[in-house]
Amino acid sequence: MTSAHGGASGETHSEAHDGPRARTPDGLEPFAAGLPFGAGSVLDPLRRDDDLAELTRDLLDVLVVGGGATGAGAALDAASRGLTTALLEGGDLASGTSSNSSRLLHGGVRYLEQLEFGLVREALHERGLLQDLAPHLVRRMSFLYPLTHRVWERGYVGAGLTLYDALAGIGDRHGFRRHRHLTRRALLRQAPQLRPDVAVGALSYDDGHVDDARLVLALARTAAREGATVLSRVRVTGLATRSGHTVATCVDALSGEQFTVRARRVVLATGPWSGLTQKMLGTDPVRVRASKGVHLVLPRERLPMDSALIARTPSSVLFVIPTGDVVLLGTTDTPWENGPGPVLPTGADVRYLLDQANQWLREPLTPDDVLGVYAGLRPLVDQPDRQKTQAISREHVVREVAPGCVVVAGGKLTTYRVMARDAVDAAVAGLPASRASATEHLGLVGASGFAQAWARRDSAAVAAGIPVASVERLAHRYGADYPLLLSMGRRDPSLLDPVPGAPSLLAAEVVYAGRHEAAMTVDDVLRRRSRAGLETADGGAAAAPHVARLLAGALGRAESWAAEQAESYARAAEVTRSALATSDDAELVPLLADLADRWSGAA
Incomplete structure (x- = not known):
C-alpha cells in the first residue's frame, strides 16, 4: 500500500518528533515567514498531531487508503457529500503512479x-x-x-x-x-x-x-477544504471488518507509533498495491498487473518543439511532450515483476526510448542529452486472456471485496474523478443521508479567481521585482493563490530568489511546500511540489542542501536534520544513477531493496 518511486523520500523518522522545535539555520523562528494561515485547504504540519488524535477518537463515515489521484479524488468526493472523511497515504502524496505519468x-x-x-x-x-x-x-x-x-x-x-x-x-x-x-x-x-x-x-x-503531482496536491488540499483529514506518512498495516464498521491498524511513519482508525466505509485506492491491501482483508478478487512506464527528461533547447509528437513503436507509443523548460520523451509499457514499491528505469529503457525517438529526428539524441529519467507503474486490472500489458483495457473496476470495503483499480489519470465518484457511490450505498457526487461542479484550490489573477501577472511581477516568466510559472503551479507566495517577499526579499542549483524554483516555494502542502522531505519538494530534481543536469543535487535548510526552517527542524536530508537525497540520486547501468529489471533488485529501506526509515 505504501507508495514510493525511484527517487526515494529520504525521510529520517527518528528525528520526526525530536522534542522542542529548534531555531532554524538562518536564525528565524519556525513559521516566521509571514505566511497568512487559516483553516481550509492548508495541509499544515502544526495540525498533524491533533488530526492523528482525532482519528483515533471518532468513527468516520469514509476512510480512503491511498494518496494518488484516485484516492485524493475519492476523499474530495466523499467530503464534499458531507461525510466525515480521512485520507491516509503511506508515503508522500502522489509519490507513486500519480507523479510518474506522461502528464497528459x-x-x-x-x-x-x-x-x-x-x-x-x-x-x-x-x-x-x-x-x-x-x-x-x-x-x-x-x-x-x-x-x-x-x-x-x-x-x-x-x-x-x-x-x-x-x-x-x-x-x-x-x-x-x-x-x-x-x-x-x-x-x-x-x-x-x-x-x-x-x-x-x-x-x-x-x-x-x-502536472500530475500538482493535480493530486490540489485534490488533496481541496478535500481538506471540504472537511477531510488528509495525512501522508501514515501506513495502513491491517484491516479487519467488524459489525457495521472496519478497523484499520495504522503506523505513523514519522514517530513509529501505532494506532487504529474506525470507519463505516473504506475505499482502497492503492493502485499497484491493491493486492496487498486486499490481502489484509483475507481476500484478493481484484487482481492488478503492473506495467512499467519510463520517461526521459530533455532540455528544451536540445529539442525546441512547440507541438507534441505521437508515433507508434513496436511495444508502446512514443510521446515527445514539450512542457516548460524541458521535453518529456516516453514511454515504455513492459510488465513489472518486482512487486509494489520503488520503481527504477534501466539503461535498456533509456536506450530503447532514444532509439525510438532517433528514428524521427534530424540530430540524434544521446544519453548525454538526458537531464533526468523517471519510472512509474500503471495498475492494470488483470485480464488473463490478454498476455501483453499494452492490450489490457484501461477501464476501471470498482468492487466491494469485504463488507463495507471497496477497491477501485485500473483506469487512467484523466478519469480519476469518475473512478473516485464510482468508488464512493459503491462505498456509501446504504449509508443514511448520503448525497450524490458534487465534484463535477467543484473547482480545485487555486481555480477560483484564476483568470483575474492571471491578468494581473505583469503588475504583480513589477511589484515583486521578479521576471514575468517567474510569476507565470507560479500562476500555473498555484493558480489564484500565487500572490500568497509573492507576499512572502515583502518581509524577506531573499525568498523570491531562485534556489541555487534550481533556477525554476523560488525559495518561497520551498517554505510554502512545508507550511501549506505537507512536504516533509527534500525529495517531496524537488520531485513533486516542483520538478527541479528532474529538470537539472545533476538531478537537484546542488539544490538539495539549500532546499533542506529552507524546509528545516518551515518545519522547525534543526540544522543536523537539514544536513541529513541533503545527504539522503544525494544517496538516493546515486542509486537511481546506478540503475542506468543495468540491462534489465532483474538486475534492479538490490537497488530497489536499498531504496525501500531508505524510504521506510531503516537506513
Whole structure:
C-alpha cells in the first residue's frame, strides 16, 4: 500500500518528533515567514498531531487508503457529500503512479483501435471538464501524428480522429480544435527537428496537458477544504471488518507509533498495491498487473518543439511532450515483476526510448542529452486472456471485496474523478443521508479567481521585482493563490530568489511546500511540489542542501536534520544513477531493496 518511486523520500523518522522545535539555520523562528494561515485547504504540519488524535477518537463515515489521484479524488468526493472523511497515504502524496505519468489529459487515440469507445468518450468529457475545475493546471496542447504511408494511413488515422473529435464534441467552449491534415512541408514547418524523409505528412489534433503531482496536491488540499483529514506518512498495516464498521491498524511513519482508525466505509485506492491491501482483508478478487512506464527528461533547447509528437513503436507509443523548460520523451509499457514499491528505469529503457525517438529526428539524441529519467507503474486490472500489458483495457473496476470495503483499480489519470465518484457511490450505498457526487461542479484550490489573477501577472511581477516568466510559472503551479507566495517577499526579499542549483524554483516555494502542502522531505519538494530534481543536469543535487535548510526552517527542524536530508537525497540520486547501468529489471533488485529501506526509515 505504501507508495514510493525511484527517487526515494529520504525521510529520517527518528528525528520526526525530536522534542522542542529548534531555531532554524538562518536564525528565524519556525513559521516566521509571514505566511497568512487559516483553516481550509492548508495541509499544515502544526495540525498533524491533533488530526492523528482525532482519528483515533471518532468513527468516520469514509476512510480512503491511498494518496494518488484516485484516492485524493475519492476523499474530495466523499467530503464534499458531507461525510466525515480521512485520507491516509503511506508515503508522500502522489509519490507513486500519480507523479510518474506522461502528464497528459487525453481520451486515448489508440484505444479507438481497441473499440473502447465508451472509455474514450468518458475521458474526453473529463478532459474538458478539468479545464473548468483546474484552469491553472490544465493546458491545451497540439499533437502531431506523422504519416509514413501516402493514402491508406491518412484515411485510416483521419477517420479515427474524426471520431475522436465527435466523441469530444469539439467546438465547445473548452477550446480544443478539430484535427487538421498537414502536408510534409507543413509538418516540417511546425517540427523542423524531424528528418525530412521520415514522413509524407501528418495529422494535427489537440489534447490536454497537466502536472500530475500538482493535480493530486490540489485534490488533496481541496478535500481538506471540504472537511477531510488528509495525512501522508501514515501506513495502513491491517484491516479487519467488524459489525457495521472496519478497523484499520495504522503506523505513523514519522514517530513509529501505532494506532487504529474506525470507519463505516473504506475505499482502497492503492493502485499497484491493491493486492496487498486486499490481502489484509483475507481476500484478493481484484487482481492488478503492473506495467512499467519510463520517461526521459530533455532540455528544451536540445529539442525546441512547440507541438507534441505521437508515433507508434513496436511495444508502446512514443510521446515527445514539450512542457516548460524541458521535453518529456516516453514511454515504455513492459510488465513489472518486482512487486509494489520503488520503481527504477534501466539503461535498456533509456536506450530503447532514444532509439525510438532517433528514428524521427534530424540530430540524434544521446544519453548525454538526458537531464533526468523517471519510472512509474500503471495498475492494470488483470485480464488473463490478454498476455501483453499494452492490450489490457484501461477501464476501471470498482468492487466491494469485504463488507463495507471497496477497491477501485485500473483506469487512467484523466478519469480519476469518475473512478473516485464510482468508488464512493459503491462505498456509501446504504449509508443514511448520503448525497450524490458534487465534484463535477467543484473547482480545485487555486481555480477560483484564476483568470483575474492571471491578468494581473505583469503588475504583480513589477511589484515583486521578479521576471514575468517567474510569476507565470507560479500562476500555473498555484493558480489564484500565487500572490500568497509573492507576499512572502515583502518581509524577506531573499525568498523570491531562485534556489541555487534550481533556477525554476523560488525559495518561497520551498517554505510554502512545508507550511501549506505537507512536504516533509527534500525529495517531496524537488520531485513533486516542483520538478527541479528532474529538470537539472545533476538531478537537484546542488539544490538539495539549500532546499533542506529552507524546509528545516518551515518545519522547525534543526540544522543536523537539514544536513541529513541533503545527504539522503544525494544517496538516493546515486542509486537511481546506478540503475542506468543495468540491462534489465532483474538486475534492479538490490537497488530497489536499498531504496525501500531508505524510504521506510531503516537506513
